Amino acid sequence: MCGIAGFVNDMPIDTKCPVLKRMTDIIAHRGPDSEGHYIDEHAALGHRRLSIIDLGGGKQPIYNEDGSLVITFNGEIYNYQPLREQLIEAGHTFTTKSDTEVLLHGYEEWGVELLQKIRGMFTFVIWDRNKRELFGARDHFGIKPFYYAKMNGTFMYASEIKSLLQHPDFVKELNEKALKPYMTFQYPAIGETFFKGVFKLPEGHYFTYRDGKMSIHEYYDEHFRESSTKLDPLVDTIDRTVCDSVKAHQIADVEVGSFLSSGVDSSYVAAVARPEHTYSIGFGKGTYNESQQAGELAKLIDLNNTAEALTDEEAFAAFPRIQWHLDEPDSNPSCVPLYFLSALAAKDVKVVLSGEGADELFAGYIDYGVHTKFKPIKVLTRWLGHLPAGARHAIAQWCKGKTFHGAWHMYANLAPAEESFIGQARVFEESESDKLLNPEYRNAPSVQSIVDKTYARVEGKGLSELKKKQYLDMHQWMPGDILLKADKMTMAHSLELRVPLLDKELMAVAEQVPTKYLITDENTKYAFRQAAGRHLPKEWYDREKLGFPVPIKKWLREEKFYKYVRSVFERDYVSKFFDQDALLRMIDDNYAGKTDDRRKIWTVYSFLTWYDVYFVHDGSKPDVIAIA
Template structure:
């Protein structure tokens, strides 16, 4: 696990400075405090920071091949590198290290860019080939590891985090209006956008080739929703159990201590149960809770830990919400408002006291149909031609009833009359379109939130007419890589901890997507086949536990520890003059929340995160992390 960064000058431009390369990797030291390295030639600088997990002694980067003419830096883990290495050795290859970098380089020398599709892992890779004077960038299939880039007449910048690119005076710094609109709706900036126009994120499963001053993007893999497994339910269960076990065991490759996050829910509990089958010592598990009972899952996690015999570590936290929020803003680089980042950071902080790597249950909801919004969407779709009349009736009824029921009926009525893509995305959005439009100062209070930044890739992935598959396709394209996996990567890396997600093993993921709808979502039941299989290893309470999410008590915080911060923020001259959010609309949200007229916690969190981000990245330079004082 590492962080990478670099710059390649365009033809005829001066060579990048070594000092710039050092700044680009020093600012992401948290991603790799164990080691660092820098490659310099007449046209490029490539750098890395290393968190040593595999081949601790011999895994230094940059790595070289072809008599030093090919250089590689990469972030992540390649889980099948040993199998690839054995295959190459049978063909006569010789290796000097026990790590992954040399295997990737050897695959590249034999297969060129096609080597990337051979890799099972989470990765962001940069290969500088001086023989052809080009740079190849690659990102893993699901977007577990981040990779930003910016291209201009001066050349190409790239890095694991946006703050690396911002060390260069050439990096664009103009806010992208489409990115701002998307953030106000969803709480994150969807790929391929970044908050700055002119800076992009390399999409998952894509390659970028930079040569002669030009870039070329190509997709090397795509999930398929067109193929259905021919197996009956019993055979599918056996196949799933085998794939789950193999995926977890493949993610246990490590030369350092490791453990797992454990919420007590189905996904993380399944991962831990399978870990126990492959380890001779108890699995180290980690859970975080809050004093507010509605947000505390420690009892559920404790029950699973006892059942599986893990070495369990837990902590009830009362974080300094203000200082913690400022630290999180620095690590995310872009405005990011998924509040579950708070417990993710805290459980990563707890785990890092004991281990350097932890397995997680991320990806299970998208692949096996775990979100409640999938159930709600399918219920809407069953209305068919009646959606229009039902929508009108609900809006009329909602207008006649008091909140919160009236408002909820009106929102459902509005969704029913929308085209499919907007109907689904409106259920994903954190903020109502009218609220987001009123807040968006750059749209003059009349923003339009039919977000083209998140397309419907259903046809491209073979989803057909299936509403579930089309929704899953959109989540695989945006919500999973741009929210869920961003949160895991940044919060784990903020603590110099590696997080691994077994559910995203390619063959397991492909099989999950091939399951018929009834084995994923059926009536009120979600993750149907996964629950059935997991019941072999888990207590009934864990298998049947409703999805709770990794939530925090935002509503209470905005009436308590966060109240002074948000009040001072909205009253500040900088906020009023910045022109990102409409001050009157923001103040109305706070007034409603404090008066108890409506719960505006999520919208207030988004506004607060946006303004703190602007202070950190627009008003100052991103040079070093803000200290944090957390329990």
């Protein structure tokens, strides 16, 4: 795992220019082991290395045989060894044993077709000196980040936006259209980031940049469909593919540990991997400390688990630094414990496995339509689900807004996904955002227009409403929130996170799981849980999804934290964005117990903390603060 940054300019570049080093120095946390630079008249490619494979020989940049191609790469290719053998047979000469060089010679040999052959997580760029062309790609699911901008005649790119800020041609300006969607989704929800003119390369896409023009193309997309697969062979296939993926994701020349929570996903991975070390974290004791249950599982299946309890003061003190590492505001509360969990694991290992991806691949979220525990309602809803679409939708409309028990469950399952589902977060309704935001920040892409672009890609493909929801999350929630925080919070501590449940081979299995085996009357991701049951006690594989519990409700009703967040809401610059009086009423009413607006308050607080770091201040790494 590493960090990359660089730029291309049609005007000659001074080969002694210090800009590239500034761009890579600011992300030294992504690769503290070494750095490397390539600069010619028109291109500058920089790299920070976290040594995982070929510890002695994998330093980047790496060149092809005649020096006409140069590569920098962030990520891991898990099937690089057989590809390397194919390339040697084809006549290529290797100078290292790294997966990076496999990408370079693979591009020489196969061109863009290389992307269909590799299995892994990656962003990389290859500069062709003869063509003066930059080629780059991002992995199938968006596990690794890639940002780019073109400003003042310079095309620049990086693993983190903070690298771009170091370039003299970069113009730092807030993207006014990003704030309103963020308030609903809780994460940056549009292609242009919170920094105006900075964009994210979409997951499953590659680009070429030549003669001042960038061309972006898709090379991969999920193909959700139905199949007639029976449950028992399906469970066999899932377990076999998970075991194969975990094994592939353990390829390294350093120790590979694993995160361990109370949930089925990371527990399944850890039980299969059986690493030397696993890691858990939580807040205090009881409800907000799932490390206790993780410790129980570790004892049951004989794992060496290290657990740590966080204090509330530690969480608040580090929050500005967390938002700095994120590059853009993200109000997912789990960013906080993940930051500290990564710090804990990084004391011992450079690589950890984690359970991200299973909920999207195998339908693990209750928001996919599990809104009652009353079995007769579930049975009735499932029966109604077999009616023609017109009848289903009519019943859904009748249920919408009703207050009888089961009404929301029936609506969520019978209504078109396009109408009822925007993903795993809905913090502010758009009408609420409009009331709170100043006029210049209301003119932004609507929530519906954002999700409609993704839904349009599967229109007419005959997918169940549940599979359409999965597809939306694969392209919104997962790359925009789950994977972004996973990358940034682990790399903040020079820790490589690998996600064996988010693998293209496992995706090929997941995309054809019959809908009836995704969510049943018993639980979510039913078939996946049955596979996990081959390795875990029933109490673990059948446990309802919990998420990463964070006590923000408690924090915002505790005087010292309430006063601190309120002091942030009182700052002068807050009135630039919000109706400040309304914001202060919101936090006061929540503190008094009149309302429960914790998620809304935390979302605004996250944005204001991020804005303070990057715009009120100069974007440098903030100190850990003290909460009196």
